[in-house]
Amino acid sequence: MKRxxxxxxxxxxxxxxxxxxxYDQLSEWFRRAIMDGRLRPGQRVPSTRSLAKELDxxxxxxxxxxxxxxxxxxxxxxxxAGTCVARAIPGEAFAPAQRTTQPKKSQGAPRxxxxxxxxxxxxxxxxxxNQGAFRIGLPALDHFPSTAWSKxxxxxxxxxxxxxxxYGSPMGYLPLREAIAEYxxxxxxxxxxxxxxxxxxxxxxxxxxxxxALLEAKDGVWMEDPGYPGARQALRTAGAEIVPxxxxxxGLNVDAGIRLGKNARAIYISPSHQFPLGVxxxxxxxxQLLSWxxxxxxxxxxxxxxxEYRFGGRPLASLQGMDADDRVIYVGTFSxxxxxxxxxxxxVAPKDLIEAFATVRDAxxxxxxxxxxxxxxxxxxxxxxxxxxRRMRAxxxxxxxxxxxxxxxxxxxxxxxxxxxxxxxxxxxxxxxVDDVALSxxxxxxxxxxxPLSICYAKPPKRGGVILGYSGASVAEIRDGVxxxxxxx
Amino acid sequence: MKRxxxxxxxxxxxxxxxxxxxYDQLSEWFRRAIMDGRLRPGQRVPSTRSLAKELDxxxxxxxxxxxxxxxxxxxxxxxxAGTCVARAIPGEAFAPAQRTTQPKKSQGAPRxxxxxxxxxxxxxxxxxxNQGAFRIGLPALDHFPSTAWSKxxxxxxxxxxxxxxxYGSPMGYLPLREAIAEYxxxxxxxxxxxxxxxxxxxxxxxxxxxxxALLEAKDGVWMEDPGYPGARQALRTAGAEIVPxxxxxxGLNVDAGIRLGKNARAIYISPSHQFPLGVxxxxxxxxQLLSWxxxxxxxxxxxxxxxEYRFGGRPLASLQGMDADDRVIYVGTFSxxxxxxxxxxxxVAPKDLIEAFATVRDAxxxxxxxxxxxxxxxxxxxxxxxxxxRRMRAxxxxxxxxxxxxxxxxxxxxxxxxxxxxxxxxxxxxxxxVDDVALSxxxxxxxxxxxPLSICYAKPPKRGGVILGYSGASVAEIRDGVxxxxxxx
Numbered sequence: 020m021k022r023x024x025x026x027x028x029x030x031x032x033x034x035x036x037x038x039x040x041x042y043d044q045l046s047e048w049f050r051r052a053i054m055d056g057r058l059r060p061g062q063r064v065p066s067t068r069s070l071a072k073e074l075d076x077x078x079x080x081x082x083x084x085x086x087x088x089x090x091x092x093x094x095x096x097x098x099x100a101g102t103c104v105a106r107a108i109p110g111e112a113f114a115p116a117q118r119t120t121q122p123k124k125s126q127g128a129p130r131x132x133x134x135x136x137x138x139x140x141x142x143x144x145x146x147x148x149n150q151g152a153f154r155i156g157l158p159a160l161d162h163f164p165s166t167a168w169s170k171x172x173x174x175x176x177x178x179x180x181x182x183x184x185x186y187g188s189p190m191g192y193l194p195l196r197e198a199i200a201e202y203x204x205x206x207x208x209x210x211x212x213x214x215x216x217x218x219x220x221x222x223x224x225x226x227x228x229x230x231x232a233l234l235e236a237k238d239g240v241w242m243e244d245p246g247y248p249g250a251r252q253a254l255r256t257a258g259a260e261i262v263p264x265x266x267x268x269x270g271l272n273v274d275a276g277i278r279l280g281k282n283a284r285a286i287y288i289s290p291s292h293q294f295p296l297g298v299x300x301x302x303x304x305x306x307q308l309l310s311w312x313x314x315x316x317x318x319x320x321x322x323x324x325x326x327e328y329r330f331g332g333r334p335l336a337s338l339q340g341m342d343a344d345d346r347v348i349y350v351g352t353f354s355x356x357x358x359x360x361x362x363x364x365x366x367v368a369p370k371d372l373i374e375a376f377a378t379v380r381d382a383x384x385x386x387x388x389x390x391x392x393x394x395x396x397x398x399x400x401x402x403x404x405x406x407x408x409r410r411m412r413a414x415x416x417x418x419x420x421x422x423x424x425x426x427x428x429x430x431x432x433x434x435x436x437x438x439x440x441x442x443x444x445x446x447x448x449x450x451x452x453v454d455d456v457a458l459s460x461x462x463x464x465x466x467x468x469x470x471p472l473s474i475c476y477a478k479p480p481k482r483g484g485v486i487l488g489y490s491g492a493s494v495a496e497i498r499d500g501v502x503x504x505x506x507x508x
Numbered sequence: 509m510k511r512x513x514x515x516x517x518x519x520x521x522x523x524x525x526x527x528x529x530x531y532d533q534l535s536e537w538f539r540r541a542i543m544d545g546r547l548r549p550g551q552r553v554p555s556t557r558s559l560a561k562e563l564d565x566x567x568x569x570x571x572x573x574x575x576x577x578x579x580x581x582x583x584x585x586x587x588x589a590g591t592c593v594a595r596a597i598p599g600e601a602f603a604p605a606q607r608t609t610q611p612k613k614s615q616g617a618p619r620x621x622x623x624x625x626x627x628x629x630x631x632x633x634x635x636x637x638n639q640g641a642f643r644i645g646l647p648a649l650d651h652f653p654s655t656a657w658s659k660x661x662x663x664x665x666x667x668x669x670x671x672x673x674x675y676g677s678p679m680g681y682l683p684l685r686e687a688i689a690e691y692x693x694x695x696x697x698x699x700x701x702x703x704x705x706x707x708x709x710x711x712x713x714x715x716x717x718x719x720x721a722l723l724e725a726k727d728g729v730w731m732e733d734p735g736y737p738g739a740r741q742a743l744r745t746a747g748a749e750i751v752p753x754x755x756x757x758x759g760l761n762v763d764a765g766i767r768l769g770k771n772a773r774a775i776y777i778s779p780s781h782q783f784p785l786g787v788x789x790x791x792x793x794x795x796q797l798l799s800w801x802x803x804x805x806x807x808x809x810x811x812x813x814x815x816e817y818r819f820g821g822r823p824l825a826s827l828q829g830m831d832a833d834d835r836v837i838y839v840g841t842f843s844x845x846x847x848x849x850x851x852x853x854x855x856v857a858p859k860d861l862i863e864a865f866a867t868v869r870d871a872x873x874x875x876x877x878x879x880x881x882x883x884x885x886x887x888x889x890x891x892x893x894x895x896x897x898r899r900m901r902a903x904x905x906x907x908x909x910x911x912x913x914x915x916x917x918x919x920x921x922x923x924x925x926x927x928x929x930x931x932x933x934x935x936x937x938x939x940x941x942v943d944d945v946a947l948s949x950x951x952x953x954x955x956x957x958x959x960p961l962s963i964c965y966a967k968p969p970k971r972g973g974v975i976l977g978y979s980g981a982s983v984a985e986i987r988d989g990v991x992x993x994x995x996x997x
Binding site: 050053054060090091092093105106107108109127128129130131132133134135136139140147150156157160161163165166168169172173176177178179181182183184185186187219220221223224227231232233234235236252253255256257258269284299300301302303304305306307310313314315316335336341344358359360361362371372375378379381382383384385386387388389390391 | 580720723851
């Protein structure tokens with residue numbers, strides 16, 4: 020049992036004026052000296068008595084520091100042999116090159132991250148920084164009933180029952196699930212009860228749960244082309260292979276899907292108001308899709324992201340409500356009808372998938388914050404939600420009209436507008452050859468957010484365009500935005 | 509162009525007394541009739557005028573219903589040929605067998621879910637239902653300063669700036685990230701600045717982000733054995749292969765890890781207060797692990813889940829703070845120091861991993877709810893957080909003492925208690941041969957939550973045990989719990 024004799028202790032630098040307790044200064048000094056290699060494994064250290072004397076301080080802090088260092092495994096003691104630096108500390112742990120206070124990276128070992136990250140990375144989207152015209156998915160936040168909402172929050176936060184503070188169910192808070200089931204049955208003709216509703220932190224998490232619960236790596240999934248980039252990200256996270264399927268004026272081209280991806284395990288689709296083209300999927304296509312899914316066993320992930328707002332005609336029924344084979348998983352969010360920073364969304368799952376979905380949610384992040392769920396349940400059941408949607412529908416109609424008028428007036432036919440019958444945004448196609456990404460970067464510099472259409476495609480399309488959100492901007496901002504857009508063309 | 513002649517229309521059932529608008533009843537009737545096959549593709553339907561007459565209702569609702577059905581693609585019109593059911597609707601869509609109002613599943617197509625779900629599924633944990641003694645990870649919620657906290661919430665919820673309602677950064681709310689960086693530097697000797705802090709919805713999401721950003725499917729990861737089941741879930745979600753590495757009284761056995769998994773890409777570890785054995789990893793082992801990771805390029809995921817509470821001696825420094833090679837990712841949560849339903853946690857990432865982590869977080873669920881982040885930032889910077897931790901430390905010490913005393917008094921040496929120097933729970937080993945799962949199921953029936961130790965192991969261990977949380981139960985509940993536990997043995 021080799022033990023180094025107690026050599027000289029390197030100078031101990033203590034600063035009585037620093038305000039840091041002597042005990043802390045001492046133990047920290049020892050830790051550094053051991054890690055730096057100035058004190059070597061097995062090296063004896065002075066007794067507490069002699070060190071206190073040497074440093075001219077009381078013995079108490081020295082005793083405490085030694086005890087702490089002993090507990091942490093830096094020092095060890097032997098009967099009759101005093102205290103020494105733990106011999107088990109590897110001598111090679113900290114090479115002389117690293118004896119600096121600044122940590123240095125060893126040059127040798129690679130710093131590998133998963134290939135998934137590269138698949139998920141996107142180019143910088145400077146157009147997403149602006150919060151006025153024409154940021155997409157942005158509600159009219161200055162018209163949100165913040166006072167009423169904060170009262171509901173306060174009602175639940177002031178004297179929270181213990182049940183609202185502990186771990187909750189991965190499925191979510193039951194009164195909110197009940198309120199959502201009733202709302203969706205009534206307004207969207209979704210066939211469900213509360214047991215099928217799983218609360219998420221938004222539609223993005225909803226898509227992730229679907230992807231992870233239903234798909235293996237390399238499974239093929241039809242994805243509308245152009246389509247919602249967030250869905251692509253979710254599918255890629257789970258390792259799925261995306262099969263881009265063209266969209267025409269009846270929505271997803273099911274025949275093309277069958278041709279391109281006949282072994283697909285799932286379909287991602289936004290049938291009510293296709294993102295980004297704004298098409299409504301025809302009844303014939305819907306039935307064709309449902310029938311194909313029932314035959315092949317594919318799942319349909321229906322993203323009903325903004326169907327609350329439809330101008331002219333009542334909102335279309337959901338695809339889920341037409342599904343006789345329980346193949347459709349319905350994904351929704353409150354980000355657009357309430358506000359994005361709420362982080363509450365939902366999935367409506369076929370009954371035989373509920374357990375799988377709850378398992379994945381639990382593994383992802385256990386459950387959603389309870390307070391917001393409780394306040395939102397009240398907001399819906401007390402009728403404030405319906406009232407808010409009605410008011411916003413009128414407002415967004417006015418804003419849409421203002422945008423269409425301004426485009427008509429200022430753009431000299433340079434934009435072809437599509438997808439205007441619903442939602443919170445429309446798409447304006449550009450002449451062939453106009454680079455929509457370059458245009459969006461230009462408008463962003465003027466504080467105007469225009470999302471390029473081409474980034475929603477799997478391959479660069481023949482015609483680019485810009486997606487213009489009108490819900491979050493005032494009529495004046497919309498007019499100003501169109502003038503600025505025009506100046507960039 | 510084949511078109512069926514206008515046959516008889518099946519009887520239209522309308523109910524004027526139902527309260528549902530005539531327009532809705534009519535369009536719904538048509539949808540069902542088309543989906544059921546009672547109206548066939550290409551079949552002509554009566555003109556609005558004749559249908560209104562036939563049904564003896566005003567023409568207006570009939571017009572609206574037809575318009576809606578046209579917009580949805582159920583009906584189509586031809587100049588000079590009237591209106592018919594859209595011919596594109598597939599005839600085979602809904603077979604006669606499915607012509608019922610109750611959806612029936614087709615027997616043929618399989619209902620496949622991902623293999624991941626089976627890997628994540630756990631046996632029912634009835635012991636998790638109880639919220640008193642000895643539920644683990646449960647703070648003393650009746651001592652939480654709810655009034656002060658709800659005031660902070662109200663401060664931010666009443667007149668929220670638009671910036672708190674819109675989409676936030678995937679990294680989190682900057683003032684909270686700054687507060688956490690300062691707190692961790694001071695209290696846990698973590699070397700970081702705010703740019704390295706990523707806000708999560710809790711440590712579970714933190715572990716998921718690490719797993720998805722760092723690991724490919726089939727990558728090996730050392731995992732403490734016994735260890736934290738939630739970490740296992742996160743690693744499995746990303747497809748990693750778990751290499752169980754034994755834990756002894758110095759913490760993770762690094763030599764064994766090198767022997768069992770020399771190609772591992774990452775290590776999951778809880779060095780401050782190992783879950784569930786309560787060991788503190790020795791300095792020698794820490795250095796050995798850091799040095800091995802630096803040499804091989806493995807990542808270390810440090811889960812510092814409850815190090816705020818340490819009884820006797822100051823809290824040990826984090827492993828991250830000793831790391832000269834930026835190999836350690838530090839994961840923490842506010843679930844245990846605030847309350848679980850808050851859903852706020854954090855990751856401290858090496859600077860060159862920040863972008864990858866933010867990319868994965870964005871793909872997972874975009875960002876964390878802003879209100880809680882803003883309130884928590886104030887709670888920390890205004891000193892209430894430190895005060896709350898101090899108060900809880902004293903309270904948990906008292907509760908721990910009560911638990912140790914009660915075990916001493918009532919258990920006749922049937923339990924061997926370990927891991928008592930820190931945290932919010934301790935582990936009590938049972939005699940060989942006692943089935944800890946059966947015991948936990950028994951105690952759960954008496955309303956007492958004892959988590960079986962064996963479920964934390966990769967393979968059934970020689971000795972089982974129960975993990976007893978004492979933080980969330982009063983002294984009286986603790987004493988009662990021990991008596992009930994004893995009655996089950």
